[in-house]
Amino acid sequence: MNRTRARLSDGREIVYYDEAPGRVPVPDPRGLPPVEPVCETRRDPLTGDHVTITAHRNTRTFLPPADQCPLCPGGPASEVPDPSYDVVVFENRFPSFDVRTPPVPPAIDGVERARGAGRCEVVCFTDDHSASMARLPVPRVRTVIDAWADRTAELSAMPEVAQVFVFENRGVEIGVTLHHPHGQIYGYPFVTPRTERMLAMAAARPGLFGDVLKAEREGGRVVASGEHWTAYVPAAARWPVEVHLMPHRHVPDFTALDASERDELAVLYRDLLRRCDALYGTPLPYVAGWHQAPVGEGRDLLRLHLELFSVRRAPDKIKYLAGSESGMAAWINDVRPEDVAARLRAVTAG
Template sequence: MSPLPTRLADGREILWFDEPGRPPRDPVALVDHRDLPRVVPASELRYDALAGEWITIAAHRQDRTYQPPPDQCPLCPSRDGKLTEIPAPSYDVVAFENRFPSFGSAPGAPPPPVTGDAPAPEAGRCEVVCFTDDHGTPFVRLPPERVRLVLEAWAQRTAELGARPGVRYVFPFENRGAEIGVTLSHPHGQIYAYPYVPPFPERMLSRVAAHRVATGENLFDVLLARERAGERVVVAGEHWTAFVPRAARWPVEVHLYPHRPTPDLPALDEAQRAEFGLVYLDVLRRLDALYDDELPYVAAWQQAPVRPGDGRADARLHLRLHSVRRAPGKIKYLAGSESGAGAFISDVRPEAVAERLRAL
């Protein structure tokens, strides 16, 4: 799928993904009439030598838009005299450069040349993906054909961003709910194109590589086979299975894997793409029924790094969704053990959560 690219008033790129059957858009009509200053990211990467992790300092994000009222939402379409980030009276799915990015160069500037192993924050990119122009329709209430379009947008952006010089990992994700820290309530997600491989996928791929050396097997494939045959399956389709992992860190945690070994979103075949929305919407409906309320969650795609040397060959695409809500009105906080020692302690048995979700 090839989106229509245009520019916002400050030079940031916006890409229009339309459902089949919509009349072609006229780029001349997609003009952003706002008077916006140019965005110049001022990010800095610093290395924590003891943890072996890169930390991003992005002080300019302190001034980002924070929980505006619905009538001032910057992600709604531009209409009735209100100008927003999307310069059109309606849209299906759009992706655009974040106005307050953690990474990235000045809008319109090419990414810098790669000059070594040290990551440069200006080589990365942060994008916002809006799933619908309806402010009150969360992902769980999108029709399957819209979920398919969102999936196509994720895949297209993964391929395009992964081809940029200096990018090593592409990470699409959605945060939902104030408890998660969402600053804009309009249904949307983000995509981070990191100039390094983030710590969590890096640790996973390190374990997978060690297992490959010891056994000749792919650890992702081994664990998926075990879960599909076990008691923690929540929803099973022909091409996807959703399950609560045996060592779930969070009070509610569900992983969604394609059955065929698939490295990343662009590598999904037609059958996988067609079934994803049906299985995922089923999972989301069960999650909202768990406490009879919209469950706050983070849904994050784990996929193959861009470079072969980062473990790309053994990576397996999967979606990890988790919630901090442990009971109605109660939140699982990352307290002393989790935030201080990095050791998760769960208050619920994963088998009990899977059983409840299956029964809903």
């Protein structure tokens, strides 16, 4: 992997991750004004959850035609000035968290407030607009993994960042705003509610992640496995399609994976995505979220793992989060996890 840094015309950083050396970045010709994000967090006094307020994101680009895609290289609307790239990462033009956001008063109507300081990045997996992560060659998936690890290390070193979340939203049913194959990385200024709950469970039960992995490997919901990783449908799956991918060794984040673990991950992750697309014979809308330990706490408790889920519950049906899920966070799944695991094992991932 060859890393090359540059700046866009508004001052945002862009980083190229190439499989061959020699890149000389093309200057951004757009002459954009400096980024002036206004990101704020407020603490819900009833739950303690952080809620982020980012009114400027309401104007972000929404499903443009292919010839105006900001992630395709070199075009007049492109965020990537170069005519081609392997993998590229840049600061989001419409961030949820940004260290440049101005100070805010410490409270409003008794509710705790803070600057939404942190970092949000866009990760483009390929310059091919019509591709997908599932259809990339294995070496390119490996480059993406190396980029995730490099960005995790850099964001974790920022004093404003408490947790790094790597994820991909795919499909209009999920709510994507750009079709080009890409993901995102959030450097949160707080530890997220789901991570706090997992840390509490792991603290109360030492060895929790190892125990869960052992039970799943001995159960009937394994989808695929190798020397270093296992993909399985969890017994208490919330979503109609949900698969977790967990390393056999306890590692807190991408930076701790060794070369052999990254090599196998590139193969197994692509295999899993291809199985998901084959499940209903059409590209599966999904969220693929990589859970990593927070920067400063719980690194011995939380194990890096993927949680991939989809709202599709049948070829022509979508699972909507209604009263129970959205209102009470009490999940009701319409599909047996054992059935989904069996179908994912049975499909051809070619």
